[in-house]
Each structure stands twice: as structure tokens, then as C-alpha cells.
Amino acid sequence: MMKPLEPLLTDARKRIEVTQVELDEARRRRSVIALVLMREFPGSRVYVNGSIAHGDALTPLTDVDLGVVVPNPDEEYGPGKKGPTTLLDRAARALRAGLREEFGDLRVEYEVRKRSILVKFNDAVTPGADDFTADVIVAVDNVGDDGLFIPRFTCWGRSHPEEHTRRVKQAIKDTHVAYAHVNRLLKHWNRLHGKPLCSWNIKALSLNCLTEPVTQLDGMVAWFEHAIAELSVELTPDPAGVAEKPISVNEKLTRLQAVDVLREGQKRLNEAVALEKAGYPVLAHDELARFFLDEEMLPLPDQAAVTAEEGRKFRENVAGIGVGVATGTGLGAHRPRIPAASWAP
Amino acid sequence: MSWGLAELVRAPRPAARWYGVEPHWQVWVEADVRREHGASLCRRTRLDRLTYRIPVEVRGRRDPVLVRIVFHAEPPYRTYGLPPAEYPRVFADTSAESPHRMPDDDALCLYFPHSAPARRWRPENGLLALIDLVRDHLFFEAYWRLAGGHNGGIWLGDEQRHGFPARRSA
Numbered sequence: 345m346m347k348p349l350e351p352l353l354t355d356a357r358k359r360i361e362v363t364q365v366e367l368d369e370a371r372r373r374r375s376v377i378a379l380v381l382m383r384e385f386p387g388s389r390v391y392v393n394g395s396i397a398h399g400d401a402l403t404p405l406t407d408v409d410l411g412v413v414v415p416n417p418d419e420e421y422g423p424g425k426k427g428p429t430t431l432l433d434r435a436a437r438a439l440r441a442g443l444r445e446e447f448g449d450l451r452v453e454y455e456v457r458k459r460s461i462l463v464k465f466n467d468a469v470t471p472g473a474d475d476f477t478a479d480v481i482v483a484v485d486n487v488g489d490d491g492l493f494i495p496r497f498t499c500w501g502r503s504h505p506e507e508h509t510r511r512v513k514q515a516i517k518d519t520h521v522a523y524a525h526v527n528r529l530l531k532h533w534n535r536l537h538g539k540p541l542c543s544w545n546i547k548a549l550s551l552n553c554l555t556e557p558v559t560q561l562d563g564m565v566a567w568f569e570h571a572i573a574e575l576s577v578e579l580t581p582d583p584a585g586v587a588e589k590p591i592s593v594n595e596k597l598t599r600l601q602a603v604d605v606l607r608e609g610q611k612r613l614n615e616a617v618a619l620e621k622a623g624y625p626v627l628a629h630d631e632l633a634r635f636f637l638d639e640e641m642l643p644l645p646d647q648a649a650v651t652a653e654e655g656r657k658f659r660e661n662v663a664g665i666g667v668g669v670a671t672g673t674g675l676g677a678h679r680p681r682i683p684a685a686s687w688a689p
Numbered sequence: 690m691s692w693g694l695a696e697l698v699r700a701p702r703p704a705a706r707w708y709g710v711e712p713h714w715q716v717w718v719e720a721d722v723r724r725e726h727g728a729s730l731c732r733r734t735r736l737d738r739l740t741y742r743i744p745v746e747v748r749g750r751r752d753p754v755l756v757r758i759v760f761h762a763e764p765p766y767r768t769y770g771l772p773p774a775e776y777p778r779v780f781a782d783t784s785a786e787s788p789h790r791m792p793d794d795d796a797l798c799l800y801f802p803h804s805a806p807a808r809r810w811r812p813e814n815g816l817l818a819l820i821d822l823v824r825d826h827l828f829f830e831a832y833w834r835l836a837g838g839h840n841g842g843i844w845l846g847d848e849q850r851h852g853f854p855a856r857r858s859a
Contacts, residue, residue: 627748634746644751648835651749655832658845672821673828674748676725682818683808684800685849686789686826689767 346625346645349616349632353560356642357525360532362401369469370396370408370476377463377478378410380442384434387415393505394479395531395543398512399524402531404470411481411505413492421484421493421500428495431482436461439480459495481505491586504584508544511583515551519563523554526563533609536637538594540602541571545591548583549574565617568610575603609635615675626653707762708774709739714812721817730816737762745781745820747827756781756823758816766794769802775811776802779823786838787830789848797826801849 347355362370378390394409395401412435420426436452439461443450449466463478470476483492483503491504515523530546546567553570554563574580579590579599593602612635620628626649633644644650658673672681708714715732722730722743731742739760744753757780761773768776778796789798799822800809810819825846833842 630748647749647751651828651831651835654748654828655836655845658828673825674746676821676824679817679821681821681825682800682810682814683847684810684822685804685808685847686798686829686844687801687849688789688791688798688851689853 346629348625349561349620349628350559352629352632352642353529356636357529357560359641360402361528362396362403362405363470366403366405366469367396367401370401370405373465373469373476373478374408374410376443376446377439377480378412380438381412381435381480381482383442384438385412385414389413391506391509393509397509398527398547399516399521400527400531400543400547402528402535404468404473406468406470406473406475407477407479409479409481411483411492411494413483413485416484416487419487422486423493423500427498428482428500429498431484432461432495435480435482439463458497459501489586491584502586502588504582504586507584507586511551512547515554518556519554520557522558522560522563523550525560526550526554526558526567529560529564530567532638532641533636537605537609538597540594540597540605542591542594545580545593546571548580548591551583561617564613568606568613572603572606572610575599575606611675622657624653624657626650627657708812709760709762710734714774715739718812718816721815722820725817726820741816743820745824745827747824747831749828749831754781754827756820758819758823766791766796771802775809777819779819781823781827782830785830786834788833788839788842788844789826789830797823799823799826803853804849 374392374396382388382390389412391411391413392409393411394407396405396408414421414431416422421428421431432454436454440450440452443463447465447467451464451466452461453464454461459481461480461482463480465476465478468474468476481494483494484500486493486502489502491502491507493500494503494505495501512523527543527547527550530550531543534541534543534546549571550567552574553566558566575593579592581587581590593599597605612631616628616631616635619625619631626645629645630647630650633639633642636642654673661677672679715734719730719732726743729743733740733742741758743756743758745756746753759778759780761778764773764776764778766778778791778794779799780794780796783795787797790796791798799819802809810822829844829846833844836843
């Protein structure tokens with residue numbers, strides 16, 4: 345008996361979800377980093393963001409994100425004042441000293457990076473994965489306005505990661521967790537199709553189109569429609585309204601090339617939905633599996649069954665029984681066909 | 690077919706300019722398939738032939754099927770009175786069992802050459818229409834094999850009886 349698309353998606357999602365073992369270890373390492381930084385900067389506060397904080401982490405888990413907001417009572421640091429280099433240097437030294445006992449091969453880098461300190465553990469959380477890293481932001485409060493000042497090379501830029509996490513958590517609550525489930529699936533599709541968008545862009549777009557409980561399938565359909573409509577016009581602005589610049593697409597693509605990638609995905613997804621509605625569950629499963637193109641996550645159905653059902657669909661369409669007018673086979677079946685007759689001499 | 694130097698010297702030369710080497714013909718015939726399939730369509734232009742290669746998704750096949758479409762300046766096969774541009778050779782799934790293949794070179798028999806123009810492919814239809822016919826044809830072949838092949842297989846598409854009828858089809 346062929347499963348409907350929604351339970352297929354649930355099974356598929358569970359195969360790509362981060363495991364509890366991965367989560368526990370990642371959180372433990374995050375806590376260790378937080379303790380080191382709070383010791384180095386007394387009076388500081390730590391915030392969490394990224395996939396673990398947002399509930400949409402995938403397996404294998406490769407990184408964790410956090411930030412430390414350093415006290416700045418005399419406003420010594422900030423735009424037009426001292427840059428972040430001293431603070432980054434202190435944080436990096438503290439991390440090297442504080443983590444070396446447990447993670448002997450640790451590397452801590454920040455000198456040529458734009459924003460964060462990169463901690464390379466040389467000790468993967470997931471067996472077989474390359475490594476596990478932590479992205480650490482050293483920030484100061486923006487006293488006169490919303491958000492924080494975070495490093496931008498040797499200067500400061502504006503951001504509001506705490507507000508981002510707050511909004512994401514609210515969206516998860518409002519949608520009865522559908523927001524996290526849909527983003528997980530979208531992130532997996534994204535990483536299999538050249539990463540046209542960064543994960544945060546996916547979630548930022550979701551904040552505006554996933555606002556109430558929804559099935560995973562409907563959520564994905566709504567996201568593609570919204571994302572294509574928005575990105576066709578402009579890059580995604582910061583949801584917190586603080587960052588000076590919008591969220592960039594993959595640097596190897598233009599905005600419209602990223603939209604083209606999304607359109608291709610949307611075509612497949614919508615075809616899967618249409619096929620299920622029209623009463624062709626095997627074809628719908630086949631189309632959804634080809635949408636992800638990951639046989640470990642969502643295997644293709646038996647192809648002989650696909651051939652048989654496509655034959656049924658073709659005969660029903662020719663007889664005028666099927667929904668819509670489809671004179672051909674496969675994707676593009678709705679394009680008019682030359683009424684040719686196959687032959688041989 | 691590989692040719693030695695002697696054969697190349699003796700071989701009749703096609704006209705220097707024939708439809709397949711004209712950029713405007715290529716652009717015109719490719720326009721719709723480029724929009725649909727983008728860079729997956731590969732074109733190779735030679736002195737006497739124009740070859741397109743494209744992977745085509747066919748329902749029921751795990752992987753795309755590589756399709757080769759060859760236009761000749763002077764076809765080495767019978768075109769049954771059609772201009773060369775209207776009767777290219779199309780190859781895919783070499784040696785697959787099928788009731789509709791050319792016996793000499795296994796090319797797909799997509800349409801009866803004596804059909805009315807509206808019932809066969811012509812360049813003005815665009816390559817995408819030809820590729821759609823190929824996709825359907827490959828699916829019909831797979832379905833026919835699944836349904837029994839030479840032992841009662843069913844051909845889902847329209848068929849013209851093999852050979853030539855006594856009178857031309859309307």
C-alpha cells in the first residue's frame with residue numbers, strides 16, 4: 345500500500361534529523377565554551393543561535409553557534425571607537441587555554457575571518473564526519489538602538505541574533521513545531537541542490553510564510569511560492585530590521601540564478617502534490633523522491649510500479665477521465681504533443 | 690563508421706553552408722529546449738552533421754536516458770522524400786527491445802514519414818517538441834516490454850502499421 349506524501353515526508357525527515365547523541369555532545373561543548381568566555385569576560389551574557397538553538401539541526405551535525413555579549417560600560421568599543429580585535433584576541437586566547445586539556449588538537453582562528461571566531465575541535469561529534477566546529481561571536485550591546493554590534497573584520501556591524509532566536513522560537517510555538525520541521529526539510533533540499541541560500545535565509549523567509557500550524561507538504565509549497573516571489577524582487581532583509589545589508593544568496597550565484605534553482609525545485613514539488621491529488625500515489629512518491637534526490641533519505645518507489653501507474657494515467661487522460669489535459673508522459677506531460685504515430689519500415 | 694584519409698578525400702563534400710551549420714537555424718530550433726533544459730543540452734557541429742545530446746527523464750527509469758539527435762547535411766539513410774532537416778536520426782537505449790525502431794541502425798521510429806505535416810515533427814516545432822516525442826516513445830517502449838513485449842505487449846501511443854500503406858494517409 346503506497347503511503348501518502350505527508351507520512352513519507354515524516355519518515356524522510358526523521359532520517360535526516362540530528363540524533364540525541366549528537367545534540368547532547370554539541371550542547372555540552374557549547375556550554376564549555378560559554379563557561380570559558382564568561383570567566384574571561386565577567387558580567388557578560390551568552391546567547392545561542394543557529395540550527396541547534398532553532399530546532400532544525402541535521403545529521404551529521406558539524407557545528408554549533410553562540411555569542412558572548414561583553415560588558416562595555418564606558419562604551420570603549422563600538423563604531424568610531426575601538427574595534428573588536430582586542431576582544432577577539434582575548435576570547436581566542438581564553439578558548440585555546442580553556443579547551444586544550446580536553447581537546448588537545450584544537451585550533452582557534454579569527455584573524456582573517458569576517459565576523460566570528462572559528463573553533464575547530466578536530467574531533468567530530470558524528471562518527472565519520474569531517475570535524476566539529478563552533479562559530480563564536482564576540483559582541484557588545486548597541487546602547488542607543490536595538491541589537492548588538494558584532495565584528496565586521498576590524499570594524500563593527502549591526503545585528504540582532506537574540507531577536508532572531510526569539511522570533512524563531514515564537515514561530516515554532518505558533519506553528520506547533522511545523523516551522524522547524526519544514527525548515528529541516530528545506531535545508532536538506534538546499535544542501536543537495538548547490539546551497540542557493542544560506543540556512544538563515546531559508547528561516548528568515550519562513551518567518552513570513554509559516555505563521556500557523558500546517559502540514560510539512562503545505563508548508564514547503566507555501567515556502568517555495570513565497571521565497572520565489574520575494575527573491576524575484578529583492579534579497580531578504582533582516583527580519584529584526586537591524587542589519588545594514590540584506591541576507592546574501594550563495595556567492596557563486598546571482599539573485600535570479602538562485603531563484604531559478606528554487607523554481608526547478610518548486611516544479612517538482614508541485615507536480616508531486618498534483619499527482620497525489622489526481623489519484624496517482626506511486627507517481628507522487630516518485631516525484632517527491634526526485635525532488636530530494638537522496639535515496640537514503642527518501643528512496644524511489646519500485647520503477648516497474650511507476651511505469652504501470654504512468655501507463656494508467658496516460659490511458660485515463662487519453663480517455664478524458666484524468667484531471668487536466670495531459671497528452672504526454674512525465675514532467676511536461678501537459679505540453680501539447682505532435683499527434684505522431686510510431687512506425688517502422 | 691571510421692574513415693581513413695583515402696575515404697575522406699574521396700567522400701562527397703556537403704555544401705559548405707547547410708541548415709545545420711547556420712547559427713540562426715540552431716538558435717531557432719533550440720530556443721524552447723534551452724528554456725526548459727538549460728545547459729544540459731549539448732550541441733556538436735561538424736562539417737556534415739549536427740548532433741545534440743541531452744539526458745531525458747523518462748517515467749519509470751531511475752536515471753535519465755541519454756538521447757542523441759543527429760541532423761545530417763546529406764543523410765546516409767532513406768528520408769522517404771522528406772527534407773533532411775525534417776527527418777533526423779534519434780538514438781537512445783541502444784538495442785532495447787521495441788516494435789518501433791529502424792532495422793538498420795536502431796534509431797527510434799518516432800513518426801511515419803508520409804504522415805501529414807501536422808502529424809510529424811518539423812524544425813518549426815522546435816527541439817523541445819521532438820524531445821517530448823522521444824520521452825513518450827521511450828516510455829511507451831518500457832511499458833510495452835513490461836506488458837509482455839513481443840508476447841502481447843501493449844503500445845500506449847498511436848501507431849502506424851509497419852511498411853507503407855497502398856494509399857497515403859490523409
